[in-house]
């Protein structure tokens with residue numbers, strides 16, 4: 162029976178329920194609350210919003226990994242940090258994930274001869290990264306995507322991920338190490354394009370064009386100096402310095418905003434797809450746990 166027909170003798174009982182309904186309508190429902198915009202920046206969330214962020218991201222967090230090193234004569238020391246954070250923050254806006262603050266404690270021994278390089282010891286790099294991912298996981302990040310912004314980390318990060326198997330962890334480390342599409346977009350003008358070259362300079366024009374000094378790009382040479390004579394399958398730590406002593410590989414003066422926009426959009430989209438794939442991954446943690454269990458008693462493991 163409708164409420165209004167029961168209270169024809171007095172107005173008082175109808176006013177209270179109406180007042181209550183008006184009051185309740187001003188309080189957001191749980192569903193509405195879930196739609197509230199949450200920052201993707203770890204450091205911008207309140208403690209309560211952080212809890213909601215972890216829930217919304219299904220425990221998926223990004224650790225964008227930069228570095229402080231010379232980038233030719235024309236780009237800022239923090240190029241990799243600024244670029245990878247721009248890509249990660251935009252990707253997380255597309256597919257919600259909590260993004261860890263500035264992190265730049267990686268492998269850069271080969272640039273210690275240049276001003277502004279911060280090169281932590283091997284022990285410190287591994288210990289800090291382990292404690293960082295452990296702390297992230299303790300706070301609910303059970304899927305940690307390390308988005309690499311720096312070429313010098315390309316051996317460190319797979320090694321770090323692999324070494325997670327040496328003792329049990331209740332989380333999975335995923336390494337995403339792509340920054341530049343292999344094809345498509347505006348035609349490139351240069352062939353050698355590794356460090357502070359055409360692609361990297363173009364990309365830097367998107368997040369922080371004010372830090373790009375294109376007019377200085379030819380003040381030093383980014384050409385391969387070929388100062389080592391060894392077969393290609395022999396590796397030495399000095400290979401990079403032998404080829405590119407000015408910590409510059411390519412020609413940044415060829416950069417364009419169009420190429421930068423194409424590459425940055427590709428980076429963001431590819432990283433957003435990766436976040437989606439990681440959220441959907443229900444195999445890795447199960448397999449890790451199975452592996453940790455079996456590794457306690459290898460003689461019982463059947464072929």
Ligand SMILES: [Zn+2]
Pocket residue numbers: 232240241310311312356357361
């Ligand atoms: Zn770089």
